[in-house]
Amino acid sequence: MTDSLFSQSEQMKQEYCATIVRIGEVKAIEGSDFLGVTLVNGIEVVVRKESVREGDVMIFAPQETALNLRFLSVNNQFELGEYELNANKSEVKQLLDADRKDEARQLVGYFGKRGRVRAMKLRGIYSKGFLISPAMMTAYCPQVADIRLEDLVGTDFDTVGGELFIEVYIPFIPKKKERPNRYNRSLPKYDRMIEGQFAFHYDTNPLAKEIAQIRPDDVVTLSVKLHGTSVILGNVLVRMPKAAHTPFAWLNRLTDKAYCALWRFLPKALQKYDEVYDLVYSSRTVIKNQYINLKKAPDFYESDIWGEYHDLLLGKIPQDMIVYGEIVGYLTGSDSMIQKDYDYQCERGTNRLMLYRITTRNADGTHHEWDVEEVRQFTLRLMDECPDIAPRLHPIDILYHGTLRDLYPDIPVSGYWHERVLEAMKHDTQTLGMELREPLCRQNVPREGIVLRKDGDQVLEAWKLKTDAFFAREQKLIDAGDVDIEMLTANA
Numbered sequence: 001m002t003d004s005l006f007s008q009s010e011q012m013k014q015e016y017c018a019t020i021v022r023i024g025e026v027k028a029i030e031g032s033d034f035l036g037v038t039l040v041n042g043i044e045v046v047v048r049k050e051s052v053r054e055g056d057v058m059i060f061a062p063q064e065t066a067l068n069l070r071f072l073s074v075n076n077q078f079e080l081g082e083y084e085l086n087a088n089k090s091e092v093k094q095l096l097d098a099d100r101k102d103e104a105r106q107l108v109g110y111f112g113k114r115g116r117v118r119a120m121k122l123r124g125i126y127s128k129g130f131l132i133s134p135a136m137m138t139a140y141c142p143q144v145a146d147i148r149l150e151d152l153v154g155t156d157f158d159t160v161g162g163e164l165f166i167e168v169y170i171p172f173i174p175k176k177k178e179r180p181n182r183y184n185r186s187l188p189k190y191d192r193m194i195e196g197q198f199a200f201h202y203d204t205n206p207l208a209k210e211i212a213q214i215r216p217d218d219v220v221t222l223s224v225k226l227h228g229t230s231v232i233l234g235n236v237l238v239r240m241p242k243a244a245h246t247p248f249a250w251l252n253r254l255t256d257k258a259y260c261a262l263w264r265f266l267p268k269a270l271q272k273y274d275e276v277y278d279l280v281y282s283s284r285t286v287i288k289n290q291y292i293n294l295k296k297a298p299d300f301y302e303s304d305i306w307g308e309y310h311d312l313l314l315g316k317i318p319q320d321m322i323v324y325g326e327i328v329g330y331l332t333g334s335d336s337m338i339q340k341d342y343d344y345q346c347e348r349g350t351n352r353l354m355l356y357r358i359t360t361r362n363a364d365g366t367h368h369e370w371d372v373e374e375v376r377q378f379t380l381r382l383m384d385e386c387p388d389i390a391p392r393l394h395p396i397d398i399l400y401h402g403t404l405r406d407l408y409p410d411i412p413v414s415g416y417w418h419e420r421v422l423e424a425m426k427h428d429t430q431t432l433g434m435e436l437r438e439p440l441c442r443q444n445v446p447r448e449g450i451v452l453r454k455d456g457d458q459v460l461e462a463w464k465l466k467t468d469a470f471f472a473r474e475q476k477l478i479d480a481g482d483v484d485i486e487m488l489t490a491n492a
Helices: 069-074 080-085 089-097 101-105 134-140 142-146 207-213 249-253 256-263 305-313 372-385 417-426 468-479
Strands: 018-022 035-040 043-048 057-062 065-067 120-122 125-127 129-132 166-168 219-225 229-241 273-282 321-329 351-361 367-369 398-403 449-454 463-466
Touching: 043 057, 043 125, 043 129, 057 065, 057 134, 065 069, 069 080, 069 134, 080 089, 080 101, 089 101, 125 468, 134 142, 207 417, 207 463, 219 372, 229 305, 273 305, 305 321, 351 372, 372 398, 417 463
Parallel strands: none
Antiparallel strands: 018 057, 035 043, 057 129, 065 166, 120 125, 219 398, 219 449, 229 273, 229 321, 321 351, 351 367, 449 463
16 A cells, blocks of 8 residues: 555645644643643644654644544444444443443543534643544544555545545535525626636645745745635736637627627637736635626625725736735625734725735746745835725835844854744744734734745745744634635635
8 A cells, every 4th residue: 555545635734734743742731640741743742642642653633623533433433422423323322222322431532423523721721633543534434444654644535535624614504594586597798818817825834834945044925814715817918809819700799798798609710809908806716806797696795895806996907917915804885804903004995905915927928936026016006196096005014034043143053043932032022023913903802923024925825823822812713603705715
């Protein structure tokens, strides 16, 4: 059996996958004889010291993921209230019938019926994931016994033996009843996108998992991570149907709807089009104006907040440029916030856009990735040249620019430099404002975290470091079924 047993689906997200890991130092927890804490992919996990030891090879599942239900069942990991889902349900039932609940609790786990990995606070320390032993994985997939997990340390996967094993956890939300819409029946639509012109944002992976990629002398930019909703705007080439090039030139006198309705039935030789520049706009995962004559379905916010910024920036973004940003504050003209309690000092019913990334297309077809300071300067120039839209823009907040060696000079570069720097960043209240309330908001909410990018890096990568306070708040909201569009589209 080869490492093909552990594979990655096309939908896999690095932030929400499993990883084969080697356990590092297990530190004692003050006040506990049997609990310890270890760092797994830079993330704190509380373990039982007799079960998890330094050097062990295990499988790590981060918080806010959902594990395969069959895996949980064969390993008796469902909680007592869901014990009937476990393989040992008969044994547990006998104990419960005999009023031996404490003994029954020792035979089950802590997972709910949807398999969610929750963060748990134990002895004052947040444990942000779940460690899986080789024996547990073998009980689920016997072929695991035939491979050496030691040879696969560092492997990320979401699929085991062709079966989905882990995915992002999405809370159950009852679907809203939609009124029948006569326009939704087999709508004609014309896809005007040209491959390679527009690009969604890459996944921003956790810094804790990628900290080893940062060298002490790399020049980095640390910026504030805002909590809103993503928007992408690109002034790129698109296709536009050209009826005048066909024998059906009289269609020019009709609406786009009529021409697009016939487009699908025209021979390929008659399907002529122009390539023109237009401002394409999208949310995190959906291009909003990809089609001509597309009757849009209701958005998560029941308003096209992304379209507002399309109209606002139309004619202001140069050709072959794509900008990526975060919209924060309130829904326009509404008392509802884009993210609960995160007002970012916007007046009620207003919002702002922070651009955090820009790419431009070179003459040879390659793409140029702008540095963070260049993105900030572009925003400032836009605000200066277009004062009418300046109140709707927010320059990216840069917290630090330089090397991490200079930011934390007291940490020796030798030894466990990466781990110690990460720990210093997690608790840096002075420079990074970690674990403090967000000063950019009027409401008393925690800072979401920071984003790190290397200067001059042409590789599509940036890493985020979220605060424990934000994780704790987010988990409470998820427990209450209060989720936002970013979470709902995390596995789209």
